[in-house]
Amino acid sequence: MPTSNPLFRVAVALLIGAGLAQTAAAAQVCNPGLSPVRPDNQYRISGDGKEVTDLATGLIWRRCLAGMSWDADQNTCTGTASTMTYGGALAYAAAEGGGWRLPNIKELLTLVELACERPAINLTAFPGTPMYPTASYALSSSQHADSNGDAWRVDFNAGVDSGTTKTARNPVRLVRAPAP
Numbered sequence: 001m002p003t004s005n006p007l008f009r010v011a012v013a014l015l016i017g018a019g020l021a022q023t024a025a026a027a028q029v030c031n032p033g034l035s036p037v038r039p040d041n042q043y044r045i046s047g048d049g050k051e052v053t054d055l056a057t058g059l060i061w062r063r064c065l066a067g068m069s070w071d072a073d074q075n076t077c078t079g080t081a082s083t084m085t086y087g088g089a090l091a092y093a094a095a096e097g098g099g100w101r102l103p104n105i106k107e108l109l110t111l112v113e114l115a116c117e118r119p120a121i122n123l124t125a126f127p128g129t130p131m132y133p134t135a136s137y138a139l140s141s142s143q144h145a146d147s148n149g150d151a152w153r154v155d156f157n158a159g160v161d162s163g164t165t166k167t168a169r170n171p172v173r174l175v176r177a178p179a180p
Contacts, residue, residue, distance in 0.1 A: 028123055029117055030117075049070050050064070061174070067082030076127040084170065105142035105161060111173075113159065114159060118157055130171075131156075137153045140153055
């Protein structure tokens with residue numbers, strides 16, 4: 001079994017320590033026969049690089065998942081995404097103020113790039129989006145109709161929605177409406 005091999009474990013530890021394991025896992029795959037449904041020109045990046053306005057919906061998104069930080073020098077999100085329960089995510093969004101909130105499932109699905117996977121999101125607008133198993137999901141505010149104990153989330157590894165329990169911990173990407 002390869003994982004019991006001490007050299008294998010050392011190699012994996014070195015890759016993780018160097019940050020190469022996540023980079024390799026986040027290699028986006030796009031179908032060359034499909035045109036992007038979320039092209040670069042659909043988004044406007046803020047001057048400080050921390051927010052993205054979706055010109056099709058008017059929504060303003062945090063460029064990085066909660067817990068990650070925008071690194072202007074590297075032009076990407078860095079760090080580790082925080083995971084939160086449904087109640088924790090709602091409280092986090094409320095504490096951020098400025099109109100930031102947890103998106104509903106329809107809003108979150110507007111970020112899915114159907115021509116790509118791993119991740120299924122525009123990487124110019126949302127660089128550094130982590131992939132499975134670290135943080136490919138993003139939690140929505142939409143409750144699942146079948147159960148009060150469940151909510152909807154989007155898996156940006158494949159670009160699909162799925163249900164999760166409200167007690168499960170998921171990454172969060174905040175959204176707000178433009179100022180009037």
